[in-house]
Structure formats: C-alpha cells, structure tokens
Amino acid sequence: MKKILYSLLMFASVTIFAQKNPNVKFAVCNDAVGTVNLFNARKAxxxxxxxxxxxxxxxxxxxxxxxxxxxxxxxxxxxxxxxxDWMTLSNYNTQYGLPETNPVIIEGYEFNDSTTKIYADIIDKIEVNDFNGKKTLFITTVQKYQY
Structure with a gap:
C-alpha cells in the first residue's frame, strides 16, 4: 500500500511541477528567451x-x-x-550542481537545449526538484514588473 501511495505522490508532484503556465507568453530577442511582460516593462x-x-x-x-x-x-x-543580461541554461545548471546538459523547466515548458540563452530578469524563483526521476531546475518567472 505504501508503494502505491508513494507512486501516486511522485506522479502527482511531477504533474503539478510540469504544468504549463498559460499566463506566460514568451518573447525572443537577439536569440535569447524572455517574456512579453519583460519587454513591455522596458518599452524605451x-x-x-x-x-x-x-x-x-x-x-x-x-x-x-x-x-x-x-x-x-x-x-x-x-x-x-x-x-x-542573459545566461545559458547550462550555466544555471552548473550553478545548482547539476549536469550542464540537464533540461530546465520554465513555467512548465521543458527546455531540452541547455545552450538556450534566457534573460536573467525573467527569473523570480529557481528550485531543484525531481522530474522524470532526475534532479531538474524549475524556474518561475516574474509575472508583474515593478519600476
């Protein structure tokens, strides 16, 4: 019984962590990923x-x-x-003691290419969680910018 409950708990946590956030709209500038909110806050x-x-x-x-x-x-x-400022996902993985080639989850979207650059200003929180049986970075983005 404990094994079944543990399996269900693991499946539920992976499902919750990997949910794509429908409120996040991504933007690309100079081959680096940001969010529409990031650039809307910097219209100048x-x-x-x-x-x-x-x-x-x-x-x-x-x-x-x-x-x-x-x-x-x-x-x-x-x-x-x-x-x-931007940085590659492989650099973030390294900072958190994970293999450079690990995928990274940003707002439920799986980034498999660790050479992808992201703008540092989109990051609100970074956590290391289990995803498909291995430690993975989960990044939450800033929803509203205050200036």
Missing part, C-alpha cells in the same frame, strides 16, 4: 515587437516552437540601447 529599449502564432513562425524562430503554444513574440531593440 524596444524598437518593435512582432507576435506570431505557433503555426506561422518564421525560420529564425522555429527552434523555439516548443514555447509557442500561446504564440511567440519577436522583439527588436532600438539601436544604441545595449541589451539586458
């Missing part, structure tokens, strides 16, 4: 935003198609404004 830096549906992604965004369930926005910075 943004030259243009182009939202795409999952079925109509241009070739340069196809590699991010796994994030396009709610659409995907391409952002372009204004000239001479610099850029926000």
């Amino acid at each position: 830096m943004v030259q243009s935003t182009t939202p795409y549906k999952a079925t109509a992604l241009p070739a340069n965004l196809k590699k991010f198609s796994y994030l396009a369930q709610n659409g995907l926005t391409e952002v372009k910075y204004k000239k001479d404004v610099g850029t926000l």
Whole structure:
C-alpha cells in the first residue's frame, strides 16, 4: 500500500511541477528567451515587437516552437540601447550542481537545449526538484514588473 501511495505522490508532484503556465507568453530577442511582460516593462529599449502564432513562425524562430503554444513574440531593440543580461541554461545548471546538459523547466515548458540563452530578469524563483526521476531546475518567472 505504501508503494502505491508513494507512486501516486511522485506522479502527482511531477504533474503539478510540469504544468504549463498559460499566463506566460514568451518573447525572443537577439536569440535569447524572455517574456512579453519583460519587454513591455522596458518599452524605451524596444524598437518593435512582432507576435506570431505557433503555426506561422518564421525560420529564425522555429527552434523555439516548443514555447509557442500561446504564440511567440519577436522583439527588436532600438539601436544604441545595449541589451539586458542573459545566461545559458547550462550555466544555471552548473550553478545548482547539476549536469550542464540537464533540461530546465520554465513555467512548465521543458527546455531540452541547455545552450538556450534566457534573460536573467525573467527569473523570480529557481528550485531543484525531481522530474522524470532526475534532479531538474524549475524556474518561475516574474509575472508583474515593478519600476
């Protein structure tokens, strides 16, 4: 009986942790992943935003198609404004003592390519949890930016 309860508990925790957050809309700028909220809060830096549906992604965004369930926005910075800080997922894995090639879960979306760059400002919380039997980073994003 204990084994059955333990199995159900493990399945439930994986299911809860891996739920995709429908409120998060991802954006890509300079080949790094952020959120639409991140760039909306920094409109002075943004030259243009182009939202795409999952079925109509241009070739340069196809590699991010796994994030396009709610659409995907391409952002372009204004000239001479610099850029926000970003880091690869492999670096985050290393910081938390995990293998560099581990997948990372961001708001329920599984990022299998650890060379993917994400903007540091989207991170609200990072936790290490079990996912499919191995330790995995779970990242929660900032929902509302306060400036």
